[in-house]
Amino acid sequence: MAQKLTTDEKILNAFSKLLEENGYTETTTKKIAQAAGVNESTLFRHFKDKxxxxxxxxxxxxxxxxxxxxxxxxxxxxxxxxxxxxxxxxxxxxxxxxxxxxxxxxxxxxxxxxxxxxxxxxxxxxxxxxxxxxxxxxxxxxxxxxxxxxxxxxxxxxxxxxxxxxxxxxxxxxxxxxxxxxxxxxxxxxxxx
Amino acid sequence: MAQKLTTDEKILNAFSKLLEENGYTETTTKKIAQAAGVNESTLFRHFKDKxxxxxxxxxxxxxxxxxxxxxxxxxxxxxxxxxxxxxxxxxxxxxxxxxxxxxxxxxxxxxxxxxxxxxxxxxxxxxxxxxxxxxxxxxxxxxxxxxxxxxxxxxxxxxxxxxxxxxxxxxxxxxxxxxxxxxxxxxxxxxxx
Amino acid sequence: MAQKLTTDEKILNAFSKLLEENGYTETTTKKIAQAAGVNESTLFRHFKDKxxxxxxxxxxxxxxxxxxxxxxxxxxxxxxxxxxxxxxxxxxxxxxxxxxxxxxxxxxxxxxxxxxxxxxxxxxxxxxxxxxxxxxxxxxxxxxxxxxxxxxxxxxxxxxxxxxxxxxxxxxxxxxxxxxxxxxxxxxxxxxx
Amino acid sequence: MAQKLTTDEKILNAFSKLLEENGYTETTTKKIAQAAGVNESTLFRHFKDKxxxxxxxxxxxxxxxxxxxxxxxxxxxxxxxxxxxxxxxxxxxxxxxxxxxxxxxxxxxxxxxxxxxxxxxxxxxxxxxxxxxxxxxxxxxxxxxxxxxxxxxxxxxxxxxxxxxxxxxxxxxxxxxxxxxxxxxxxxxxxxx
DNA sequence: AATGAATGAGCTTTCATTCAT
DNA sequence: TATGAATGAAAGCTCATTCAT
Incomplete structure (x- = not known):
């Protein structure tokens, strides 16, 4: 039974994946938000900064x-x-x-x-x-x-x-x-x- | 007797040093030029690209x-x-x-x-x-x-x-x-x- | 009754005007933004490119x-x-x-x-x-x-x-x-x- | 009997040709010098500016x-x-x-x-x-x-x-x-x- | 007379982050 | 809680032009 992911998890998962593929600098907040399917500013509401x-x-x-x-x-x-x-x-x-x-x-x-x-x-x-x-x-x-x-x-x-x-x-x-x-x-x- | 460094060498040395310390992305052309003591555009005259x-x-x-x-x-x-x-x-x-x-x-x-x-x-x-x-x-x-x-x-x-x-x-x-x-x-x- | 211009319109108008006066190359994105009264990066959020x-x-x-x-x-x-x-x-x-x-x-x-x-x-x-x-x-x-x-x-x-x-x-x-x-x-x- | 071109002429010819092809702004002094076969700074010795x-x-x-x-x-x-x-x-x-x-x-x-x-x-x-x-x-x-x-x-x-x-x-x-x-x-x- | 080296100002574009709704 | 719009700083790079040889 698949759990619904919280916004926190969605962001963290997207971040982890991109990090692995592209490194920290190349992993832009825009890309993270996109991959997580949330707005870029939502990211900053959930996590103080990158x-x-x-x-x-x-x-x-x-x-x-x-x-x-x-x-x-x-x-x-x-x-x-x-x-x-x-x-x-x-x-x-x-x-x-x-x-x-x-x-x-x-x-x-x-x-x-x-x-x-x-x-x-x-x-x-x-x-x-x-x-x-x-x-x-x-x-x-x-x-x-x-x-x-x-x-x-x-x-x-x-x-x-x-x-x-x-x-x-x-x-x-x-x-x-x-x-x-x-x-x-x-x-x-x-x-x- | 200390050799005078060519501009090429000055730039390359600065680049190498910064690279080691900060990684590629963080090593900006501006910083390289500064560290090498030359103008940023001089860098591009000597090396086509980063x-x-x-x-x-x-x-x-x-x-x-x-x-x-x-x-x-x-x-x-x-x-x-x-x-x-x-x-x-x-x-x-x-x-x-x-x-x-x-x-x-x-x-x-x-x-x-x-x-x-x-x-x-x-x-x-x-x-x-x-x-x-x-x-x-x-x-x-x-x-x-x-x-x-x-x-x-x-x-x-x-x-x-x-x-x-x-x-x-x-x-x-x-x-x-x-x-x-x-x-x-x-x-x-x-x-x- | 004067309509409030959208940012898109402001930018496009400024662009058109400057284009007419100065040509494409001379019409820099900075000038466009200035004339439109927006930040230069806002321009790129609205229009992918020049x-x-x-x-x-x-x-x-x-x-x-x-x-x-x-x-x-x-x-x-x-x-x-x-x-x-x-x-x-x-x-x-x-x-x-x-x-x-x-x-x-x-x-x-x-x-x-x-x-x-x-x-x-x-x-x-x-x-x-x-x-x-x-x-x-x-x-x-x-x-x-x-x-x-x-x-x-x-x-x-x-x-x-x-x-x-x-x-x-x-x-x-x-x-x-x-x-x-x-x-x-x-x-x-x-x-x- | 082919005349040897003066430097002035070489530069002017190159300029004219590039101008026609690419327009004024796109015709950089570097390209002109290259096309004329002279050094870029020679150009400025012969002509005050562009x-x-x-x-x-x-x-x-x-x-x-x-x-x-x-x-x-x-x-x-x-x-x-x-x-x-x-x-x-x-x-x-x-x-x-x-x-x-x-x-x-x-x-x-x-x-x-x-x-x-x-x-x-x-x-x-x-x-x-x-x-x-x-x-x-x-x-x-x-x-x-x-x-x-x-x-x-x-x-x-x-x-x-x-x-x-x-x-x-x-x-x-x-x-x-x-x-x-x-x-x-x-x-x-x-x-x- | 001609060169090669150097420069500063400017370009387009992307970044992380904030603000108002 | 989440969004879309906006921002300043900084990125890599090119330009016309000057200086010393």
Whole structure:
């Protein structure tokens, strides 16, 4: 049973979609309004200004990461566990592409925005650290492993891949997640044993 | 003894700097001219377009990558060879940060920009492929390795890292090149043996 | 009782006036806005383009010509009929001076403008041809007359006069419509009998 | 034996050609210099400013009209004499198209320019009046004819035609000079007998 | 005498945002 | 609550013209 979208949602959805496709600057308020099927000035009645739209998105997505993380079920095997994390995170990036892209492309213009965006990987890092510490305790990974560096390292790996994928789609540089995970994440995991 | 900069160079330098700081759209021709200390119309006398400025940068950097690549000296050991490549590329990215950032942030909005920017990683890929094919012949790497995919894979790895470094500098997510290369590139290389 | 002008009308009026005085290129959007008493950007909200302004004028005048033409009442005498046409058209040119001048001056530089402007005389030609064909049937004019050429010929005559009048007003070259019609149109008509 | 063109001539020729094709405003100093094969600033060394170029053209053409007029040889028959005048003048307009067009299109913006351009038809009018007065004396034309009005009338006729031809070339409104002269000038002449 | 480099004023157009209804 | 009309600022770019060599 399809819910009727509120005006807020219509605007936010349109914004997110355009953001992903065209970046922040190119996403004009006129285009947003058009895509949302509302008047341009309605947009300003609902959101103080263009920046507010981003803030709203960030907030919305911040809560999603907790949900995503809750979906993780430890298997006891480091390789499959890390691959599961990669899978979850990759899908999260895919789902929230718009925000990640804006984080890369436009956050420079908006220092505040950068602060907000950075919270996503930071939150993931925290989660990873706690998981790895757990795995260390259970002997799943070697006790000599520096958990902090390794977590950062791992995030760099999968986030870097997700980004590159999005940037270089259809250029011959893109490489399927399967291939990438198979080779790199597996290697990475093995190394921790 | 300090060389006097030509107007071309002054403009290009100012452009590159602003590009890095603010992105393509935000880098207005007026600001470029101001930063370069020339009149705005002088800019258009020297470079037909704003786009032309990017083309010029790309061309300039394209030749730099050849120089950088020429500095590579094969050691016969796959691990140290790939690490050497990583080192070279990472430094290249650092040096030409402006272009890589624009490649990520703005090429979406401007298909023409994308075409230009994509040439850089593609060139690196070509170089890598020829190197790996060579290594395959010499038995340095396993003959079952799919050179094309592996090259893309490797670029994703180090380019991804370079990107994340630039984006998340000073956020606790940044991880030194040494650490990253030590762990990931080494793993990667081992796998090819 | 004075009607309040809509913004559209204010802009179009200002445009028409400036066009007549200064030509298309010299009539800048800033000047138009100023003369109309609106902001320059308002102009672009109302008319997509500077070109659109011309299109609008043409359309407006195209309908006027129909009205003018509807006022024609055939007398059965070729001489007075053609003179009536001359009268109607001359007044039409006078009223819509702006467009005719732009047709002459600027359409060269802007092929698109030319296409639009040419519609006016072409429409008149059509009207003339149908009238003459009618007159031919009724025996008012000789059946050997080539209607197409004669129509073009006639338009050249009265349009040419109208142009010269507008260009060379007050130079001693201007000759009243009465005199011109008396001599030339009358001759022309006689010849068709 | 081909004369080497002076820089002055090269510039003036290029200007005249571009003027005819594109009108005054569209004929930029850059294009003129390019077409003349000289540096843009050379142009300003030779001619104080853009307006000066027009003045120069006018002066040059003013002397040509005397030459053209000198070519007239009275036949004693009013019809063929006026047709001869039409022929001469029409060719003159054709040859100096650039100036006539600028006279129509751009003189509005430059009152000074208008003054200059108007001299051409005025001079023709003078010539015509003296010729007609002569014809009147010789009985070639009726002594009741108002020479002043008739001269203006005649100029309107052939100048109007020449203009229309140039404006509406290739639009179905253009009518060959032969046809026009055959019908209108002949009529005109007959009427003077 | 001729050039190449530089300039400031101006162009058309789009932007995010506000106001009155 | 939502709209349509209006706005000032700023964008990329071109113009005629001047200056130093």
């Amino acid at each position: 920046e507010q739209l981003v803030k709203e998105l960030v907030q919305k997505y911040m809560s999603d990461i907790d949900t995503a993380n809750a979906g993780f079920i430890a298997s006891g095997d480091i390789v499959s566990d890390l691959m599961q994390v990669a899978e979850i995170y990759n899908q999260f990036v895919e789902t929230h592409k718009a925000l990640f892209l804006i984080g890369m492309r436009d956050s420079f213009q908006f220092p505040k925005l950068k602060e907000m965006i950075i919270q996503l990987p930071m939150k993931l890092k925290k989660i990873l650290i706690s998981r790895m510490t757990e795995m260390k305790r259970s002997g799943e990974i070697n006790e000599l492993v520096n958990v902090d560096i390794t977590a950062a390292n791992y995030i760099t790996l999968i986030l870097g891949h997700a980004l590159i994928q999005n940037i270089y789609t259809g250029t011959g540089l893109d490489i399927s997640q399967t291939d990438f995970v198979q080779k790199n994440v597996r290697n990475f995991a093995e190394y921790l044993k | 786009e032309q400025l990017v083309k010029e940068l790309v061309q300039k950097y394209m030749s730099d990558i050849d120089t950088a690549n020429a500095g590579f000296i094969a050691s016969g050991d796959i691990v140290s060879d790939l690490m050497q490549v990583a080192e070279i590329y990472n430094q290249f990215v650092e040096t030409h940060k402006a272009l890589f950032l624009i490649g990520m942030r703005d090429s979406f909005q401007f298909p023409k920009l994308k075409e230009m920017i994509i040439q850089l990683p593609m060139k690196l890929k070509k170089i890598l492929i020829s190197r790996m094919t060579e290594m395959k012949r010499s038995g340095e790497i396993n003959e079952l390795v799919n050179v094309d995919i592996t090259a893309a894979n490797y670029i994703t790895l180090i380019l991804g890292h370079a990107l994340i470094q630039n984006i998340y500098t000073g956020t606790g997510l940044d991880i030194s090149q040494t650490d990253f290369v030590q762990k990931n590139v080494r793993n990667f290389a081992e796998y090819l043996k | 070109e659109q302004l011309v299109k609008e004028l043409v359309q407006k005048y195209m309908s006027d010509i129909d009205t003018a033409n509807a006022g024609f009442i055939a007398s059965g005498d070729i001489v007075s009929d053609l003179m009536q046409v001359a009268e109607i058209y001359n007044q039409f040119v006078e009223t819509h001076k702006a467009l005719f001048l732009i047709g002459m001056r600027d359409s060269f530089q802007f092929p698109k403008l030319k296409e639009m402007i040419i519609q006016l005389p072409m429409k008149l030609k059509k009207i003339l041809i149908s009238r003459m064909t009618e007159m031919k049937r009724s025996g008012e004019i000789n059946e050997l007359v080539n209607v197409d050429i004669t129509a073009a010929n006639y338009i050249t005559l009265i349009l040419g006069h109208a142009l010269i009048q507008n260009i060379y007003t007050g130079t001693g070259l201007d000759i009243s419509q009465t005199d011109f019609v008396q001599k030339n149109v009358r001759n022309f008509a006689e010849y068709l009998k | 307006e000066q170029l027009v003045k120069e053209l006018v002066q040059k053409y003013m002397s040509d009209i005397d030459t053209a007029n000198a070519g007239f040889i009275a036949s004693g028959d009013i019809v063929s004499d006026l047709m001869q005048v039409a022929e001469i003048y029409n060719q003159f307009v054709e040859t100096h198209k650039a100036l006539f067009l600028i006279g129509m299109r751009d003189s509005f913006q430059f009152p000074k320019l208008k003054e200059m351009i108007i001299q051409l038809p005025m001079k023709l009018k003078k010539i015509l009046i003296s010729r007609m007065t002569e014809m009147k004396r010789s009985g070639e034309i009726n002594e009741l004819v108002n020479v002043d009005i008739t001269a203006a009338n005649y100029i309107t006729l052939i100048l109007g035609h020449a203009l229309i031809q140039n404006i509406y070339t290739g639009t179905g409104l253009d009518i060959s000079q032969t046809d026009f002269v055959q019908k209108n000038v002949r009529n005109f002449a007959e009427y003077l007998k």
